[in-house]
Amino acid sequence: xxxxxxxxxxxxxxxxxxxxxxxxxxxxxAVNLANGTNPSDGVNFSQLxxxxxxxxxxxxxxxxxxxxxxxxLNPLLxxxxxxxxxxxxxxxxxxxxxxxxxxxxxxxxxGILLWYNVRTCIGGVGAYGNGDSDFQIIDDQGSxxxxxxxxxxxxxxxxxxxxxxxxxxxx
Numbered sequence: 001x002x003x004x005x006x007x008x009x010x011x012x013x014x015x016x017x018x019x020x021x022x023x024x025x026x027x028x029x030a031v032n033l034a035n036g037t038n039p040s041d042g043v044n045f046s047q048l049x050x051x052x053x054x055x056x057x058x059x060x061x062x063x064x065x066x067x068x069x070x071x072x073l074n075p076l077l078x079x080x081x082x083x084x085x086x087x088x089x090x091x092x093x094x095x096x097x098x099x100x101x102x103x104x105x106x107x108x109x110x111g112i113l114l115w116y117n118v119r120t121c122i123g124g125v126g127a128y129g130n131g132d133s134d135f136q137i138i139d140d141q142g143s144x145x146x147x148x149x150x151x152x153x154x155x156x157x158x159x160x161x162x163x164x165x166x167x168x169x170x171x
Contacts, residue, residue: 090157092158106164
């Protein structure tokens with residue numbers, strides 16, 4: 001077929017053979033194919049092999065980096081055993097105009113509360129305020145419970161994160 005085209009078609013001045021349509025190789029190899037350089041060019045096996053090798057090298061490098069990172073982080077798992085991480089929001093005004101109710105328990109564990117009062121735009125960590133404050137975060141360590149006291153619906157919308165862990169690390 002190629003011989004037929006070469007003998008019965010007009011060659012360009014540079015010796016190339018302009019083609020239209022599809023070229024059927026009938027399951028034969030195209031040999032000595034130049035590297036493709038334009039977006040619409042075909043690619044040859046050596047170009048694909050080079051790309052495959054580059055991707056394999058990159059995947060191996062990333063896998064090795066993951067292994068290195070994990071080898072550094074895994075010992076930390078023995079230092080602190082996290083048991084709970086919660087994100088919550090509650091409008092205590094739905095319960096009463098004012099009062100004191102529980103927020104979250106950390107009984108039998110260590111715990112730290114990161115909180116934000118949405119309506120007053122005050123945030124903090126752990127206990128806050130006293131009996132004279134508009135609102136109060138109470139850390140009842142005896143019962144392992146954080147409680148919230150509010151004085152009006154205007155200071156009763158809370159968001160918080162409780163982080164709990166089993167034991168502290170002491171070398």
